[in-house]
Amino acid sequence: MVSEVDFRVLMPGVAVNFGLSPGKFVNTQFHTVALDPLLPPSNAWVIAAAEDCGYGTSGLGKARINASPAEWLALATHLARRRQLVHSTLDVVAPIPGVGSIKKAQFAKFLESSEKTNCAFVLGMLYARLAAERWFMFNGMGDVLMHFWHYSILHNPAVSLQGLMPAPSTMNPDFVLGSQLGKWSTLESKGTFGTADLEKLRDGLEQANKFSGISITWPGAVVSTHPIGERSCTLTYFNALDELQSIQLTLPPPPPALAPPVALGAVPGPVIFAPAAEFVRYLDALGQLDCHRGETDIVETDEAGIAWYRSVHVPGFLFGVSPEHRNAEGQLKWAVAALGLIMPVIAKLRSGEMTGRALRTVVTGLLYEIGQRAASVDLTEAESSAWSGLVEHLQELMQADARVLSWTTVLDQVWSAPVLGGFNSGMLGSPIASLDDLWNYLDVKVTPLRLNKVREARLGRIFDAPGAAGTGVTTHGLFVKECREAAPKGPHVPRF
DSSP states (O other), X not given: OOOEEEEEEEXXXXXXXTTSOHHHHHHTTEEEEEEEEOOOTTSHHHHHHHHHHBTBOOSTTOOGGGSOHHHHHHHHHHHHHHHHHHHHTEEEEEEETTEEEEEEOGGGGGSOHHHHHXXXXXXXXXXXXXXXXXXXXXXXXXXXXXXXXXXXXXXXTTTBOOTTOOOOSSSOOSEEEEETTSOEEEEEEEEOSSSOOHHXXXXXXXXXXXXXXXXXXXXTSOOEEEEEEEEEEEEEEEOTTSBEEEEEEEEOOOOOOSSOOOOTTSSOOOEEEHHHHHHHHHHHHHHXXXXXXXXXXXXXXXXXXXEEEEOSSSTTEEEEOOHHHHXXXXXXXXXXXXXXXXXXXXXXXXXXXXXXXXXXXXXXXXXXXXXXXXXXXXXXXXXXHHHHHHHHHHHHHHTSOGGGOOHHHHHHHHHHOOOOGGGOTTOOSSOOOSHHHHHHHIIXXXXXXXXHHXXXXXXXXXXXXXXXXXXXXXXXXXXXXXXXXXXXXXXOOOOO
16 A cells, blocks of 8 residues: 555535544545655655754744754754654555555564654654645645744744733644745644544644634734634554555635624734744754754755755755855844844734833833843854944934834834844845845745745655655755765665
């Protein structure tokens, strides 16, 4: 039997009922619309999916972007070893090129239950991410997966605009997905090291169905609530023959609301400053690359200008980012750090928590902290100049009556402040003076290369022909390429 993902959608005319037993919930309400082969764990797109999922990005000093280089390296080593450990529990059998089955290794039946649970968690996350990409290709009619945010990115202080009204912290969907055409969806991943647990599938879809909308703001615009369209849960499991399988249940977009939505801020839903979320993700990719390349030299540079490095943790694979992506590293680090200080104040201002003297007191404290950053001896000249410039712009803003300051005014001023000019040494393309320039630079110089690779996948190249080296890419711009000559010698393992 082929290892594949079974894409199922709600049957026409059926109103979903989460109160049914797991078996009836799945089998009487959903029907198969597509079957797609599962990629083997040694495929470049699977390696990229592992980097895309990560742990999310939390706040309070625990965000991966706040890790020291040594901590980054240790974490990357742990994650790579964990992936390889999970990989070792699987055997790939390929009866004919292009199709095959991924089977549970014989020894895996002796694993202790907690080890099986950990392996199932990893497999569930990986194959949910891959199913999301394939579902966009199959059902998106030209659309492309653009944003893949772990829900916990909302805990990053640079990203959230929730203020005192955070979304409930339990039973949230794992991922928020955004498409190139502006559609938003949610995804929950489930995994089991045994046969299909349909209760997990039902409960996971209920998690994905938690929110009716997601609130997004972009510079220069007020927050708007976008309806959550499709809501999906992917369960990865083993069938009775110990072959890896996935099922994805997807609910269609709900009908338009008959009444206007409740005023934003009155409902406990996600509120995301989208550019900051992307800054965090793009910076994450640079940290991941540095961890994988260690002290290794460039192996090759391709026609797109990507400098490829051999991974010190994943044998047989090269990692790289576009040169424009690497050139923006200094600005990205500063932008995430600055927004991490400023966005919590803007969120409080937006929620109405601060007015008048209280606002002035908080902003004065913020100015002091930013000034301390500017005076740090550990900063580069460009970083120090950026912090000093930000202090000047906020001081000018505070000369007005604080009682009439709106959160959008403060955010727009920070976003357009020309403080990044000192980073432009060696920069390719247009100079970057502000956060807005940085955002536009990434959108024009970095994002298209990633999307082009995804479009190639749409044409069928995601499934490598025998003998071809595969290339995968994350939604935050980290490229992964198979390097056959770099792989260690060993017993031949059949490939799809």
